[in-house]
Amino acid sequence: MEKKKKKVNIKVFLRRCLMCGLMLYICYLFIAQQFDLSRLAKEDESLNLQIAEAQREHQELSEQKEAAGTTEHIERVAREKLGYMRPEEKVFIDAKKNQ
Numbered sequence: 001m002e003k004k005k006k007k008v009n010i011k012v013f014l015r016r017c018l019m020c021g022l023m024l025y026i027c028y029l030f031i032a033q034q035f036d037l038s039r040l041a042k043e044d045e046s047l048n049l050q051i052a053e054a055q056r057e058h059q060e061l062s063e064q065k066e067a068a069g070t071t072e073h074i075e076r077v078a079r080e081k082l083g084y085m086r087p088e089e090k091v092f093i094d095a096k097k098n099q
Contacts, residue, residue, distance in 0.1 A: 067073045078084040085091055
């Protein structure tokens with residue numbers, strides 16, 4: 001029995017190498033794209049949290065702006081920040097707190 005030697009066709013060999021290289025490149029692109037998508041999803045989540053925080057702060061500031069002109073707000077600011085009180089009120093000072 002005589003074994004037949006297969007003649008390697010250069011064109012077929014190059015075509016197969018090119019296809020393998022192309023498949024490897026496509027796999028590389030797919031994996032790199034998955035990493036990018038994961039990173040962008042984390043960034044999106046972080047930005048959404050920042051937006052929610054900014055909206056909450058905006059809501060608080062809007063409520064403070066609406067309450068700024070009311071007499072209750074003016075009275076509270078006068079008591080807390082300026083130390084004012086009504087004439088009929090009695091003020092108790094804690095002696096231990098001052099020492």
